[in-house]
């Protein structure tokens with residue numbers, strides 16, 4: 089089957105290309121890329137007026153399999169990814185049981201083959217059971233196909249364990265992804281510690297909890313010569329520490345979420361548990377620092393931290409509700425509305441941070457449109473105005489702090505391996 093994407097504005101940061109072009113797809117691969125390609129025998133997708141990019145990649149997703157399918161599973165999570173314009177996602181290991189052995193990695197990859205609509209990459213746990221005591225079967229998991237290692241959802245309190253992990257991973261060229269919030273400081277808090285938490289009478293998770301953890305992780309990475317990736321950076325102190333570490337040549341990369349880039353702790357004033365997330369939504373000065381960090385390359389990638397929970401779990405008093413909310417179906421719209429349409433970021437900068445860069449960090453053969461490579465492509469209407477309606481989400485965990493918001497910009501087609509799996513918001517399969 090041949091598919092010709094006709095006359096779209098192709099933004100392909102890896103090749104330094106931004107211009108009108110056609111893309112010919114055959115048997116799952118991009119075969120030609122250029123002007124006025126012959127249409128003979130091909131199905132045509134008219135991309136005139138649309139933006140065509142390498143498939144978006146979300147390197148931080150909770151698919152909840154195995155064991156927590158009431159929140160999400162591979163089928164519902166990858167449908168949500170397709171709806172949001174993502175062609176590849178990497179899933180976190182804080183499941184039940186934890187993804188801490190090769191057999192679970194293989195099982196999950198097999199499930200993804202059968203049930204997954206988009207490419208699923210697996211991140212294995214750093215410690216057995218994510219208990220922070222003993223290293224998990226890291227080498228075996230990487231051999232089974234895991235692309236990174238993380239105890240996400242948990243702070244790795246034991247510095248020796250993290251150091252051992254970093255040293256061990258140097259021989260594999262894969263990063264440890266760190267959930268950097270010191271639990272002794274943040275543990276009993278439900279939101280950012282500051283004026284708003286004081287007013288609401290909710291215990292806070294202070295930004296210094298994140299700063300301390302990031303500082304320690306950077307020092308350990310430097311000492312071990314290993315690579316650390318800081319997940320969901322949310323504090324201005326963390327941004328500055330990462331900036332300095334990069335200047336010193338330490339192997340540190342970082343991601344930031346659409347919600348931390350756009351919302352503040354003011355959102356919690358509603359006591360809506362859809363605003364509860366780890367790390368928490370912080371004050372405006374932190375948001376400013378995150379935007380500056382993303383702009384100057386201190387923060388490398390945008391990742392959703394899609395963390396769905398069942399409605400009844402979130403439908404509780406603020407401090408008892410679990411942290412996290414759905415992110416895959418709003419990520420691109422939130423980013424385009426707040427970063428592109430405000431003139432702060434170019435489309436090229438956004439595509440880089442949502443596709444090429446996560447591909448580089450996870451060492452994936454993706455994030456570029458090039459003849460001979462897999463035809464994973466996202467087609468975006470940057471000017472489409474829409475209202476977030478969580479009742480129409482594909483994810484099972486439908487809570488989001490963006491519900492009801494008017495956004496501008498949306499993925500209107502998702503192509504994975506040459507197959508159009510989402511068109512105009514409808515996911516096929």
Ligand SMILES: NC(=O)N[C@@H](CC(=O)O)C(=O)O
Pocket residue numbers: 150182240241242267364365366367393395396410411412413
């Ligand atoms: N980010 C979140 O708020 N939640 C994550 C776990 C975590 O990172 O705390 C989840 O798995 O639900």
